[in-house]
Amino acid sequence: xxxxxxxxxxxxxxxxxxxxxxxxxxxxxxxxxxxxxxxxxxxxxxxxxxxxxxxxxxxxxxxxxxxxxxxxxxxxxxxxxxxxxxxxxxxxxxxxxxxxxxxxxxxxxxxxxxxxxxxxxxxxxxxxxxxxxxxxxxxxxxxxxxxxxxxxxxxxxxxxxxxxxxxxxxxxxxxxxxxxxxxxxxxxxxxxxxxxxxxxxxxxxxxxxxxxxxxxxxxxxxxxxxxxxxxxxxxxxxxxxxxxxxxxxxxxxxxxxxxxxxxxxxxxxxxxxxxxxxxxxxxxxxxxxxxxxxxx
Amino acid sequence: xxxxxxxxxxxxxxxxxxxxxxxxxxxxxxxxxxxxxxxxxxxxxxxxxxxxxxxxxxxxxxxxxxxxxxxxxxxxxxxxxxxxxxxxxxxxxxxxxxxxxxxxxxxxxxxxxxxxxxxxxxxxxxxxxxxxxxxxxxxxxxxxxxxxxxxxxxxxxxxxxxxxxxxxxxxxxxxxxxxxxxxxxxxxxxxxxxxxxxxxxxxxxxxxxxxxxxxxxxxxxxxxxxxxxxxxxxxxxxxxxxxxxxxxxxxxxxxxxxxxxxxxxxxxxxxxxxxxxxxxxxxxxxxxxxxxxxxxxxxxxxxxxxxxxxxxx
Numbered sequence: 001x002x003x004x005x006x007x008x009x010x011x012x013x014x015x016x017x018x019x020x021x022x023x024x025x026x027x028x029x030x031x032x033x034x035x036x037x038x039x040x041x042x043x044x045x046x047x048x049x050x051x052x053x054x055x056x057x058x059x060x061x062x063x064x065x066x067x068x069x070x071x072x073x074x075x076x077x078x079x080x081x082x083x084x085x086x087x088x089x090x091x092x093x094x095x096x097x098x099x100x101x102x103x104x105x106x107x108x109x110x111x112x113x114x115x116x117x118x119x120x121x122x123x124x125x126x127x128x129x130x131x132x133x134x135x136x137x138x139x140x141x142x143x144x145x146x147x148x149x150x151x152x153x154x155x156x157x158x159x160x161x162x163x164x165x166x167x168x169x170x171x172x173x174x175x176x177x178x179x180x181x182x183x184x185x186x187x188x189x190x191x192x193x194x195x196x197x198x199x200x201x202x203x204x205x206x207x208x209x210x211x212x213x214x215x216x217x218x219x220x221x222x223x224x225x226x227x228x229x230x231x232x233x234x235x236x237x238x239x240x241x242x243x244x245x246x247x248x249x250x251x252x253x254x255x256x257x258x259x260x261x262x263x264x265x266x267x268x269x270x271x272x273x274x275x276x277x278x279x280x281x282x283x284x285x286x287x288x289x290x291x292x293x294x295x296x
Numbered sequence: 297x298x299x300x301x302x303x304x305x306x307x308x309x310x311x312x313x314x315x316x317x318x319x320x321x322x323x324x325x326x327x328x329x330x331x332x333x334x335x336x337x338x339x340x341x342x343x344x345x346x347x348x349x350x351x352x353x354x355x356x357x358x359x360x361x362x363x364x365x366x367x368x369x370x371x372x373x374x375x376x377x378x379x380x381x382x383x384x385x386x387x388x389x390x391x392x393x394x395x396x397x398x399x400x401x402x403x404x405x406x407x408x409x410x411x412x413x414x415x416x417x418x419x420x421x422x423x424x425x426x427x428x429x430x431x432x433x434x435x436x437x438x439x440x441x442x443x444x445x446x447x448x449x450x451x452x453x454x455x456x457x458x459x460x461x462x463x464x465x466x467x468x469x470x471x472x473x474x475x476x477x478x479x480x481x482x483x484x485x486x487x488x489x490x491x492x493x494x495x496x497x498x499x500x501x502x503x504x505x506x507x508x509x510x511x512x513x514x515x516x517x518x519x520x521x522x523x524x525x526x527x528x529x530x531x532x533x534x535x536x537x538x539x540x541x542x543x544x545x546x547x548x549x550x551x552x553x554x555x556x557x558x559x560x561x562x563x564x565x566x567x568x569x570x571x572x573x574x575x576x577x578x579x580x581x582x583x584x585x586x587x588x589x590x591x592x593x594x595x596x597x598x599x600x601x602x603x604x605x606x607x608x609x
Contacts, residue, residue, distance in 0.1 A: 040414040042362075042421075092592065097360055100414055101547065101591050104362060108540050109584035116581060226536040230425045233418050271429035275422045282411050282419060 011143065012259045018148045019217070020255020021155035024248040026210035027232035027239075028162065029203025035179035035242030036199050038096060039089060042103040044207055045229025046110035049222060051077045051208025052215040053114055056130070057123045066130075070212050074205040081201030090196070107225065114222035127220045151213050158209065159248060166244065175199055179242060207232075227271065234274035238281045312606075321461050325454050334453045340565035341460040342522045345467045347545035347557035349514035352471050353507050354543075355551035356479070358487035359409070360417045363424030364542050367397045367512040369533030370427065371519030373438070376446045376529040386449040390463075390520035397516030398509040405508040409501060412490060421536065428534040443530025446523050456525055463521055464558070467514045472554045474510055483507060487552075515542075537580055544587040550597025559598060 026048060033041050055066075055073035063069055088106060092098050118125040136145040166172035174195050178185040186192055211220075214228070235254055239246030254277060261273045321341075325334060350364045371393035378384040378392060408419040431438045438444070450456060475483070482503040485493040493500050523529045532538070541564070542557075549560025564586065568579050590597065 040418065042417075088588070088592070096413065097358065098591060098595060100360065100417060101543075102588055104540070104543070105584050105588035105591065108537070108580055109588065112581035112584055223535070223537075226421075226425060230422050233422065237415075237418065266433055268429055268433040271426045272433075275426035278419060278422050279407060282415055283407050286411060286415070 016256035016259030018152045020252035022210050022213045023255050024251025025155045027235040028247050029206040030232050031236045031247040033203050039099050043107035045225040046107040047204045048207040048211035048228050049225040050110050052211040052220050053123050055212045056127045074208045077208045078201045078205040081204035082197050085197045085200040111222050111225050129219050130216045234278045238277050331453050334457050336569050338457045338460045340562045341464040342518050344464050344558040344561035345518035347542040347561045348554050349511045350542040351546045351557045353511040356483040361420040362417050362539050363420030365534045365538035366424040366427050367515035368519040371397050371516030372523035372529045372533050375520035376523050386524050393520035394513040394516040398513040401508045401512030405505045409504045428531045431531045445528045449524035544583045548590050550599030553599050556597050556599035
């Protein structure tokens with residue numbers, strides 16, 4: 001029996017699951033936004049990174065509690081999301097490509113603001129991966145870090161919460177109705193404009209939380225925004241644009257794929273792995289790997 | 297018949313549009329022999345080629361590519377490798393870089409151009425990030441993030457400047473010719489409604505791949521020249537930021553005109569150099585703000601009011 005290999009594989013599966021759950025959390029918002037507004041938000045990655053930086057700043061300078069700083073960062077970006085949606089997306093919603101370009105420009109602006117504030121000394125240019133809990137559990141010779149278990153629990157909890165919110169609450173049901181048919185939603189008296197803004201802001205806030213969770217695994221620099229945008233886009237495309245359930249599955253599958261590719265080939269190959277998944281999906285199943293039925 | 301006279305008249309206007317600024321550009325080293333100004337204008341000319349080539353694909357067909365840096369940076373790497381490993385003379389490397397990028401674009405264009413709209417945008421963006429990741433993944437060949445030095449094409453600022461102007465003029469005239477004669481009708485048809493174009497029997501994929509290849513060729517040329525001018529290549533040439541520059545210049549100048557992005561390239565390069573003393577570490581911030589403002593307020597770019605002004609006078 002090759003015990004070390006099995007141990008390694010178990011560890012890889014575990015870290016892949018953690019990554020996958022966080023990725024699912026990061027991309028579920030992107031999918032929701034597309035489902036409701038038909039907008040591919042290319043500023044998503046930048047918002048994710050900005051949130052991680054804000055949280056780091058708050059953590060170091062104001063509160064020494066990571067949960068409070070996460071919450072405050074998420075709220076800040078939630079407000080920013082409302083602002084962006086009202087000012088930059090809503091007035092131009094008639095033209096899909098124009099909105100796409102605006103969000104790309106906003107992504108660049110946010111990335112550059114992150115860099116600028118770093119250069120001005122508000123926060124460092126790089127934030128190292130943050131460790132808050134150092135213990136690890138030994139399970140039959142396999143080491144599982146408690147921090148990663150916590151990450152898995154938090155993202156699982158949030159995804160579950162989002163799912164309940166979407167299926168049970170009034171606002172969640174309104175969001176889903178709007179995603180299916182805007183006119184019908186209007187007939188039912190759903191305040192379409194408000195729901196759009198809130199969805200955008202909510203997705204941004206979820207991205208921020210995912211960003212902070214990711215920052216406890218990977219080092220962050222303002223320019224990683226595009227890498228995480230790519231990852232989120234890959235997950236959303238593989239899962240099917242606008243499909244929340246597909247997105248969660250795809251997140252976990254791609255998280256596992258990344259974990260194995262990084263270990264057996266090299267960490268820098270992860271972008272390749274995501275790109276290949278985008279191309280394969282678009283070539284063979286443009287509406288998403290897991291979706292049955294007609295194309296959207 | 298109507299169409300013919302119209303294109304003829306547009307050619308005369310084109311000629312004026314191209315010749316007058318060219319003469320001014322050619323005279324600048326004589327009247328203003330300041331190395332800093334020459335340097336800025338050389339860089340602007342390279343970006344003009346890059347942005348115009350982006351426009352040939354995105355402005356004419358409406359297929360927004362956000363990964364065009366892959367051809368620019370790719371061309372730079374091809375040229376740099378050819379000189380470093382095989383000692384091919386630089387003047388030969390620049391066209392080779394263009395051809396390699398054109399072939400490369402066909403290889404990726406056939407699968408990725410089947411998708412349209414936001415899907416294509418995502419694919420191109422992802423593709424550029426991936427090629428960048430691959431370059432970083434082989435540090436013993438490509439020296440990873442740092443890149444490696446390249447020897448110069450010619451020494452001296454002024455010769456480089458004239459070469460860049462020549463390349464720019466040549467590329468713009470050729471692209472403008474291709475876009476306005478051969479490809480004008482199919483590409484416009486694709487932009488307005490791809491489904492309608494397909495329904496009337498147009499092989500849209502063929503034309504899209506064709507414009508993709510021409511576009512990649514000129515981006516490759518721009519990148520090839522750029523690496524000899526900057527004396528080095530690095531993966532930053534392939535980043536989303538570089539793609540964004542072509543994009544921003546195209547939007548500011550006016551998409552779908554070829555000339556517009558050229559004007560945009562000069563405006564934005566000069567603007568950002570002027571502001572470089574104010575903001576050093578975030579020069580793209582200015583691009584970003586200008587770009588978003590233009591899309592929101594003036595999506596047709598600067599060329600429309602400009603050409604109206606010229607017509608009036």
